[in-house]
Amino acid sequence: MKDKHLAVVFLTPGLLLSAIFILVPLVMAIRLSLFKMTSLIGTPTFCGLDNYLSLIQDPQFWNALKNGIIYAGSTVILQLVLGIAFALVLNQNLKGRNILRGSVLMPYIIPPVVIAIIWGWMLEFQMGIITQFLKYLGLYFAYLETPFNAMITIIIISVWAWTPFVTICFLAALQNVPQELYESAEVDGASSWVQFSKITIPILMPVLSVVALLRGIWMFNKFDLIWILTGGGPLGGTEHLPIMAYKKAFGLFDVGGGSAVATLSLIFLSGLIFIYFKLMKVE
Numbered sequence: 001m002k003d004k005h006l007a008v009v010f011l012t013p014g015l016l017l018s019a020i021f022i023l024v025p026l027v028m029a030i031r032l033s034l035f036k037m038t039s040l041i042g043t044p045t046f047c048g049l050d051n052y053l054s055l056i057q058d059p060q061f062w063n064a065l066k067n068g069i070i071y072a073g074s075t076v077i078l079q080l081v082l083g084i085a086f087a088l089v090l091n092q093n094l095k096g097r098n099i100l101r102g103s104v105l106m107p108y109i110i111p112p113v114v115i116a117i118i119w120g121w122m123l124e125f126q127m128g129i130i131t132q133f134l135k136y137l138g139l140y141f142a143y144l145e146t147p148f149n150a151m152i153t154i155i156i157i158s159v160w161a162w163t164p165f166v167t168i169c170f171l172a173a174l175q176n177v178p179q180e181l182y183e184s185a186e187v188d189g190a191s192s193w194v195q196f197s198k199i200t201i202p203i204l205m206p207v208l209s210v211v212a213l214l215r216g217i218w219m220f221n222k223f224d225l226i227w228i229l230t231g232g233g234p235l236g237g238t239e240h241l242p243i244m245a246y247k248k249a250f251g252l253f254d255v256g257g258g259s260a261v262a263t264l265s266l267i268f269l270s271g272l273i274f275i276y277f278k279l280m281k282v283e
Contacts, residue, residue, distance in 0.1 A: 026266075033259035040255060051260035060236065060244065061261070065268070068240035071155060072220040078159045079215055080208065083166030088200070090167070091174045101171070108164035116228035119157050147237020150230050154238055158225060162218075166211055173207040174200070209280045213273065220269060241265040 035044035232239030249258025
């Protein structure tokens, strides 16, 4: 009983902070989505579900949802594939392995805003170092000038920036794999692919499930990098729900509409997470 009381004492500050910084803004956002507000200081007018009905009939909303699914899905899949590959390499007995393990974290520890600014400079149309280098080779690529190219570019940059997190997670899991399993498999004549598919993947599956879930949530809600690089453009080609909510609330001063976008994003993500838990049996 004393331990339970101690646990309550330790948990209370965290629960209070969660309620203040997560629960209260969440309730306020849902409440605002039921009102019409023409400015941040205007008087709200109750409109019920009108904001939601307007969004459902708005092609821009469906385009933003599609962009978010493409961006999050592509980046998560690539991060998982590359993360597993890099973790397998870093788990080998390589010379300078500790230096490699440390250096692989470098992109992840750089703030996203700095990543966006640096990549924006390197891809700048006239003076960017990558642009100039590819022009010299005769391989210039219009990185951010078309919707398709802009989406490909932010996907590549995002994979570069956040694959290290996935790599470290998988590497930590590989550290706990008994080498005797691989030695026994080799004695039995199992190929490298069989060892990977029958030993490595099943052992990584619990970590894979959690990492895929977390990365999916984070990438679907990613705002700073996309906003700085493209602002959701060109022609709405990289605009997803977080950017749409921001533009509505702080650009068009449609606070109720922006809150409705955020609430629908929450509902969509919650549904996906529920389905994911059911399919993957994450505990």
